[in-house]
Amino acid sequence: MRVVFLAPAYPPEMIQYTRGLAEVGAEVYGVGDQPQSSLPAQVKQHLHDYLQVPRIMDEDDVIARVTAWLRGRNIDRVLANWEVLVQLAARLRERFGVPGMTPDVVRGFRDKELMKERLRTAGLRVPRSRRASTEAAVRAAVEEIGYPIILKPIAGAGSADTYCIRDAAGLEETLPKLRSVPEVSCEEYVEGEEFTFDTVCIAGKPAYENICQYLPKPIEARSLEWVSPIVITVRDMYQARLQPGIELGRKVLTALQMGDGFTHMEWFLTPRGEAIFGEIGCRPGGAHLVDQMNYTSDIDLFREWARVVCWNKFEAPVERKYNTAIIFKRAQGHGRITRIEGLGDWLREARQWAVEERLLRPGTQRRNWKQTLLSDGHLMVRHPDWDEAKRLSFAAATGIRLYAG
Ligand SMILES: Nc1ncnc2c1ncn2[C@@H]1O[C@H](COP(=O)(O)OP(=O)(O)OP(=O)(O)O)[C@@H](O)[C@H]1O
Numbered sequence: 073m074r075v076v077f078l079a080p081a082y083p084p085e086m087i088q089y090t091r092g093l094a095e096v097g098a099e100v101y102g103v104g105d106q107p108q109s110s111l112p113a114q115v116k117q118h119l120h121d122y123l124q125v126p127r128i129m130d131e132d133d134v135i136a137r138v139t140a141w142l143r144g145r146n147i148d149r150v151l152a153n154w155e156v157l158v159q160l161a162a163r164l165r166e167r168f169g170v171p172g173m174t175p176d177v178v179r180g181f182r183d184k185e186l187m188k189e190r191l192r193t194a195g196l197r198v199p200r201s202r203r204a205s206t207e208a209a210v211r212a213a214v215e216e217i218g219y220p221i222i223l224k225p226i227a228g229a230g231s232a233d234t235y236c237i238r239d240a241a242g243l244e245e246t247l248p249k250l251r252s253v254p255e256v257s258c259e260e261y262v263e264g265e266e267f268t269f270d271t272v273c274i275a276g277k278p279a280y281e282n283i284c285q286y287l288p289k290p291i292e293a294r295s296l297e298w299v300s301p302i303v304i305t306v307r308d309m310y311q312a313r314l315q316p317g318i319e320l321g322r323k324v325l326t327a328l329q330m331g332d333g334f335t336h337m338e339w340f341l342t343p344r345g346e347a348i349f350g351e352i353g354c355r356p357g358g359a360h361l362v363d364q365m366n367y368t369s370d371i372d373l374f375r376e377w378a379r380v381v382c383w384n385k386f387e388a389p390v391e392r393k394y395n396t397a398i399i400f401k402r403a404q405g406h407g408r409i410t411r412i413e414g415l416g417d418w419l420r421e422a423r424q425w426a427v428e429e430r431l432l433r434p435g436t437q438r439r440n441w442k443q444t445l446l447s448d449g450h451l452m453v454r455h456p457d458w459d460e461a462k463r464l465s466f467a468a469a470t471g472i473r474l475y476a477g
Pocket residue numbers: 199222224228229230231232234259260261262263266289290291292338350351
């Protein structure tokens with residue numbers, strides 16, 4: 073089993089997928105823009121070969137270089153788990169006649185308007201929306217859809233440049249900020265709680281499923297710096313209240329012709345109990361979501377994903393033992409972290425339920441909270457009881473404080 077895996081060491085969790093592939097018996101051919109000599113040892117030991125390319129996002133250039141590099145060797149899979157490379161992987165598959173999702177199928181997971189058009193055609197509930205590449209087109213969409221309205225890039229990630237607009241004044245304020253975005257999606261604002269639906273699929277059917285709740289919703293977590301965003305896996309994900317989201321999620325996978333691998337969907341649960349589609353990617357959720365799912369069932373999804381994409385088998389137990397929460401912290405002030413307060417008390421309270429503590433240490437430069445959900449580090453806590461998991465996460469959100477200056 074020869075596998076080309078794009079960006080085997082970046083973002084850092086890709087190192088785990090590379091390991092997973094090697095552990096299920098694949099020969100891993102890595103392609104990335106880091107020099108081979110600077111790859112971490114944990115990834116080097118699992119690579120059969122590596123091609124350094126000057127620009128990993130330059131699709132035509134990478135295709136030409138990989139073609140020359142692989143001449144004379146047969147390849148069985150071309151894979152990527154990083155959002156910005158899933159289309160390149162599909163083009164390489166097409167080029168080499170390797171099985172897997174085609175570029176057209178992958179476009180349905182990358183282009184937010186196309187994905188909604190395809191789902192609407194399949195009769196699924198998606199927000200009303202229009203694509204717009206000029207100010208005039210945005211105004212026309214607002215006329216049609218009304219306020220409140222969401223404006224966001226067609227191929228966005230990380231809630232960057234996503235705006236909720238409530239009136240005409242808000243629209244005038246926001247339009248100049250979107251000038252650098254070539255094409256935007258204009259969407260009906262959906263009221264409700266926000267969840268994920270995550271899977272590892274074999275031929276579009278989930279071999280593994282997960283639901284997380286966002287507290288608060290990403291758009292709020294993204295706009296208020298004082299918030300400590302929390303994401304919790306829901307142990308009891310098959311409860312009646314969440315059933316509409318699971319049904320929607322499974323239908324979305326079929327409608328978009330999902331193949332093998334991870335998916336990460338976001339959806340809304342309205343006050344009336346209806347599930348409405350948000351967006352989906354054909355790759356795992358980022359920001360340690362896969363670690364959270366692993367802690368939820370004490371499994372290794374990095375390896376199970378590899379087993380699925382190589383051998384179409386999923387062998388981990390799917391019993392859910394815990395609700396696993398991640399709490400992202402943001403320091404008050406600018407520059408370097410100076411001190412952390414309340415951590416000792418919280419760790420004593422959380423006892424064995426605290427599973428990770430990765431706050432940035434005093435002396436470290438703050439991260440840009442607008443650019444990365446990872447912010448200034450995180451805590452992870454799990455508990456079999458939902459209310460207790462939530463209580464411990466809110467205690468970390470409010471009781472632990474980081475200062476910078
Ligand atoms: N139609 C909508 N109604 C209500 N809220 C929305 C809508 N569209 C987006 N949002 C809010 O904005 C957030 C970001 O939107 P979306 O997930 O589409 O963009 P993104 O840039 O891919 O974000 P991320 O990478 O963080 O998932 C959503 O998680 C949600 O909180």
